[in-house]
Amino acid sequence: MAHQAHAYHMVDPSPWPLTGAIAALLMTSGLAIWFHFHSTTLMTLGLILLLLTMYQWWRDIIREGTFQGHHTPPVQKGLRYGMILFITSEVFFFLGFFWAFYHSSLAPTPELGGCWPPTGITPLDPFEVPLLNTAVLLASGVTVTWAHHSIMEGERKQAIQSLALTILLGLYFTALQAMEYYEAPFTIADGVYGSTFFVATGFHGLHVIIGSSFLAVCLLRQIQYHFTSEHHFGFEAAAWYWHFVDVVWLFLYVSIYWWGS
Amino acid sequence: MYYKVSGVTGKLTGATAASAYNPQGLKPTVPSQAPPMIFAVPTKVVSETGSVSHYMGINKVPELQKIFQKTDGAPVHLKRGVMDKMLYRTTMGLTIGGTLYCLIALYIAAQPRKPQ
Numbered sequence: 192m193a194h195q196a197h198a199y200h201m202v203d204p205s206p207w208p209l210t211g212a213i214a215a216l217l218m219t220s221g222l223a224i225w226f227h228f229h230s231t232t233l234m235t236l237g238l239i240l241l242l243l244t245m246y247q248w249w250r251d252i253i254r255e256g257t258f259q260g261h262h263t264p265p266v267q268k269g270l271r272y273g274m275i276l277f278i279t280s281e282v283f284f285f286l287g288f289f290w291a292f293y294h295s296s297l298a299p300t301p302e303l304g305g306c307w308p309p310t311g312i313t314p315l316d317p318f319e320v321p322l323l324n325t326a327v328l329l330a331s332g333v334t335v336t337w338a339h340h341s342i343m344e345g346e347r348k349q350a351i352q353s354l355a356l357t358i359l360l361g362l363y364f365t366a367l368q369a370m371e372y373y374e375a376p377f378t379i380a381d382g383v384y385g386s387t388f389f390v391a392t393g394f395h396g397l398h399v400i401i402g403s404s405f406l407a408v409c410l411l412r413q414i415q416y417h418f419t420s421e422h423h424f425g426f427e428a429a430a431w432y433w434h435f436v437d438v439v440w441l442f443l444y445v446s447i448y449w450w451g452s
Numbered sequence: 453m454y455y456k457v458s459g460v461t462g463k464l465t466g467a468t469a470a471s472a473y474n475p476q477g478l479k480p481t482v483p484s485q486a487p488p489m490i491f492a493v494p495t496k497v498v499s500e501t502g503s504v505s506h507y508m509g510i511n512k513v514p515e516l517q518k519i520f521q522k523t524d525g526a527p528v529h530l531k532r533g534v535m536d537k538m539l540y541r542t543t544m545g546l547t548i549g550g551t552l553y554c555l556i557a558l559y560i561a562a563q564p565r566k567p568q
Binding site (some may be wrong): 202203205206207209210213214216217219221223224227228232233236237239240243244247251255257258259260295339347348351414415416417 | 492505507508509511512513516517519520521527528529531539540542544546547551552553554557558561
């Protein structure tokens with residue numbers, strides 16, 4: 192059926208890069224329109240378009256790989272490089288926020304009282320919910336590894352159960368963090384402590400939600416027999432991303448929650 | 453020393469005693485009595501056959517592979533027909549409509565406000 196003399200993937204023409212770019216345009220202009228004219232229509236339109244683009248683009252990738260067989264070993268190698276580069280870019284993204292935190296906390300200004308935590312801030316006890324959160328994410332790292340080995344060994348039931356458990360642990364973390372955010376005695380507006388705390392942990396929480404969603408898609412695919420014991424790169428990419436999220440939390444916990452308290 | 457004609461080179465080559473005495477290989481012993489005749493087998497339920505898993509649904513991937521590998525010239529984002537087309541048109545509609553709305557909104561936003 193294939194009429195190509197090489198193992199690479201020449202994709203069919205696709206409209207999703209265009210719709211994705213327009214979604215970005217609508218979301219950013221929509222943000223500006225919301226700030227100045229109090230209307231959220233444009234931004235909401237952008238968000239809907241983004242969701243439609245993501246759904247159809249990734250659906251097409253699954254079709255091309257699992258149903259059309261385009262993901263040959265050299266193609267898979269490219270996908271691996273791609274995921275590694277993306278995660279590396281995310282590492283640099285978080286590095287910026289850690290830089291900001293250390294910049295302000297290593298040499299606290301007189302305006303803060305010359306100390307860290309600044310005067311008037313009651314930080315969260317690192318040995319209460321934050322420690323539980325650490326245990327939850329570490330456990331989820333174990334369950335996702337269990338899921339990987341189950342897939343490689345062809346153990347369908349165990350793979351489904353361990354992957355589901357990983358997602359539940361991710362959701363548990365998110366719920367605990369949401370509760371912490373609600374109960375916290377300080378807000379994002381409370382000086383540089385509030386800004387660094389909520390921006391760093393907030394972006395981390397967003398990545399936990401993204402990672403949990405990626406794993407959930409993998410669970411659905413595993414149930415539908417998409418993964419074989421030799422070829423399951425979608426799952427591996429999700430597992431890499433999940434481990435990255437876990438490592439970022441460990442740095443957050445040690446730096447902001449523990450050292451910073 | 454035993455000899456045979458090599459199946460690869462067509463030349464005379466060495467062989468083992470076993471292959472020299474049984475050039476077509478040893479056949480498993482044919483039983484002296486015929487096996488019992490079976491006229492009817494109890495009906496086997498599909499789930500008892502083979503090692504095919506049915507945990508949380510059956511495997512529909514081969515069927516989907518046939519659908520997506522049809523040589524109908526359709527690009528992958530439209531391969532499933534009507535549903536794909538409807539979703540594509542909705543998305544494209546929002547894209548074009550959204551772009552126009554955005555340009556108009558930005559044009560209006562760029563107009564100077566009247567002084568009070």
